[in-house]
Amino acid sequence: MQDGLINRSADRGISGPDEAAVDEAAVNEAAVDPNETADATAPRSGTSRRTLLGRTLGAAGVVAASGGAGYGVARAADSSGSAAVPAAATSDLVPFYGTHQGGIATPAQDRLAFAAFDVTSTSATDLQVMLGTWAAAAAQMTRGLPIGAVETDPQSPPIDTGEAYGLGPSALTITVGFGPGLFDERFGLANKRPAALADLPTLPGDGSLEDARSSGDLCVQACADDPTVAFHVIRNFARLARGTAVIRWSQLGFGRTSSTSTDQQTERNLMGFKDGTRNIKAEDGADLEDYVWVGGETDQSWMRGGSYLVARRIRMLIESWDTDFLADQENVFGRFKNSGAPLTGKNEFDTPDLTAKTKSGTPVIPLNAHIRLASPVTNNNQKILRRGYSYTDGIDADTGLLDAGLFFLAYQKDPRNQFVPIQRRLGSQDNLNEYIRHTGSALFAVPPGLSAAGDWWGKSLFA
Numbered sequence: 001m002q003d004g005l006i007n008r009s010a011d012r013g014i015s016g017p018d019e020a021a022v023d024e025a026a027v028n029e030a031a032v033d034p035n036e037t038a039d040a041t042a043p044r045s046g047t048s049r050r051t052l053l054g055r056t057l058g059a060a061g062v063v064a065a066s067g068g069a070g071y072g073v074a075r076a077a078d079s080s081g082s083a084a085v086p087a088a089a090t091s092d093l094v095p096f097y098g099t100h101q102g103g104i105a106t107p108a109q110d111r112l113a114f115a116a117f118d119v120t121s122t123s124a125t126d127l128q129v130m131l132g133t134w135a136a137a138a139a140q141m142t143r144g145l146p147i148g149a150v151e152t153d154p155q156s157p158p159i160d161t162g163e164a165y166g167l168g169p170s171a172l173t174i175t176v177g178f179g180p181g182l183f184d185e186r187f188g189l190a191n192k193r194p195a196a197l198a199d200l201p202t203l204p205g206d207g208s209l210e211d212a213r214s215s216g217d218l219c220v221q222a223c224a225d226d227p228t229v230a231f232h233v234i235r236n237f238a239r240l241a242r243g244t245a246v247i248r249w250s251q252l253g254f255g256r257t258s259s260t261s262t263d264q265q266t267e268r269n270l271m272g273f274k275d276g277t278r279n280i281k282a283e284d285g286a287d288l289e290d291y292v293w294v295g296g297e298t299d300q301s302w303m304r305g306g307s308y309l310v311a312r313r314i315r316m317l318i319e320s321w322d323t324d325f326l327a328d329q330e331n332v333f334g335r336f337k338n339s340g341a342p343l344t345g346k347n348e349f350d351t352p353d354l355t356a357k358t359k360s361g362t363p364v365i366p367l368n369a370h371i372r373l374a375s376p377v378t379n380n381n382q383k384i385l386r387r388g389y390s391y392t393d394g395i396d397a398d399t400g401l402l403d404a405g406l407f408f409l410a411y412q413k414d415p416r417n418q419f420v421p422i423q424r425r426l427g428s429q430d431n432l433n434e435y436i437r438h439t440g441s442a443l444f445a446v447p448p449g450l451s452a453a454g455d456w457w458g459k460s461l462f463a
C-alpha cells in the first residue's frame, strides 16, 4: 500500500452518477490535466462536472478527468502535508503533447499493447467525454503517474489498477486513431470522413483474414520499454470506456521489428532476418513530411499533422520456414540472413542493386524477392513508416502449430497510394507468401498531436 499517497479523508467527496444532460463545458473539462490546473485537488462540485464523471466513470472517477474529489494523486506537492506522490520522472519520458502524436516517429520502444475498440453508445457526447477522459489519463500515464489513487476508500475499487505503479514512464507513448466505422450515421461525422480513410479494398492474400481480428471504430497503440506499462494503458482505457466502448480485438507485441531511428540497431523478426533496415527514420524530416504526416493536400483539415495507420496481423508459418535452406530463405527476402546486407552488397545499409545480374544473366535479387517488390523503385517511389512487433499467441488449436508472426503497423500520408499498391504487389508475387498468412487487418485515421491539457483526440473533428 502506498501510505500517504492520497489524503484519505478527502476521499469522502466522491461524486456519484448523475443522469442529467452533459453540456459542452463538461466535455471540455474532461480533458483538463490536473497538473495544469490551479488547484487540482480541491473538491469541485459543479453539476456538469459531476454529471460528466458520473456518466463516464461512475463513482470510481478518474482523477485525471476530475481534477478533484480527493483523488489528487497527480500532484507532486500535497497541501495536506501527506507524503508526496512520486514526481514524474524526466528520463525515459516522451512528451505527450506536441504537433504529432507520439508513437509514430518516436524511436520504437521494445513493447506494444494494441487494442481496437467498438463504440457501443450512440451518443456523440459519450464518445467525446470518453476521448477527453482518455486524454487526461494518458497525460498521467505517459509521465509515469497513475490515473488516480492506488489506495482509495476501502469500500470502493482503486481508481488506478496499480500494476504499473513505480515503473516510471518507460518511454510510454499512447497513439489513438479513428476507424472508418466512426464516420457512419451514429455520431453525425459522415461529412468529416477523409477520402484517405477509404475502406481497404480486398487485396491478394486476404483469404485468411478473420473478422474478429479486424476493423474497429477506434484504436489505441501503447508502446513502452516495459510490457506492464504498455498493457496498463489498454486495461485502464477499457475501464474508462465502460458503457461507451468495448475492446473488439487486441494484440501484444515484443521485439520491435522496425527500427525507426538511426540511433537504433536493426532488430530481427521471427524469421531471423534484420527488419527495418530501409525504414523511414525519425531523423529524416523530409521523408516524414513526404510520406507520413498529412499536410495541406487533405480534404479534412482536422487531419493535418496526423497520419494513417494500417495494422495487419501476419502469421508466419515458422515450422515450415525453419525447414527451408538458408539460400532459399535469403532469396525470399533478397538479403543475407546474418549481415542483413542485400544480395548485391556486403553491409546491411548498402543500397540494393535491383539491376545486378549473375554470370548466367538471372537477377541477383530475385524478381519475386520481398525487398524488390516492396522497394520504392518498384512502387512509384512510395514509402511507408513501418513500426511492427513480433507476436506469439500460443498454439493454433486446429494444427498444433505455433501461432506467431509479425504485427505489422505502417504509418503513411494516404494508404490509397502507399500501403494498398505495395500490398497488392506483395500479395500476388512475393516469395514470402508461401510462409505467411494475413489474419487481421484494420485502418485508422490518426489525428495530430494534442496541444495541451484540455485538448483531446479529434477535438476539432467534433467542433
Ligand SMILES: C=CC1=C(C)c2cc3[nH]c(cc4nc(cc5[nH]c(cc1n2)c(C)c5CCC(=O)O)C(CCC(=O)O)=C4C)c(C)c3C=C
Binding pocket: 269, 271, 273, 274, 275, 276, 277, 278, 279, 312, 314, 315, 316, 333, 335, 370, 371, 374, 375, 376, 383, 384, 405, 406, 408, 419, 422, 423, 426, 436
Ligand atoms: C505492404 C507492406 C509490407 C508488408 C505487409 C510486409 C511484410 C513483411 N515484411 C517482412 C520482412 C522484411 N521486410 C523488409 C523490407 C520492407 N518491407 C516492406 C513492406 C512490407 N512488408 C517495405 C516497404 C520494405 C522496405 C523495402 C525497401 O525500401 O527496400 C525487409 C528487409 C529489411 C528492411 O529494409 O526492413 C524484411 C526482412 C516480413 C517478415 C513480413 C511479413 C510477415
Ligand SMILES: [Fe+2]
Binding pocket: 370, 374
Ligand atoms: Fe517487409
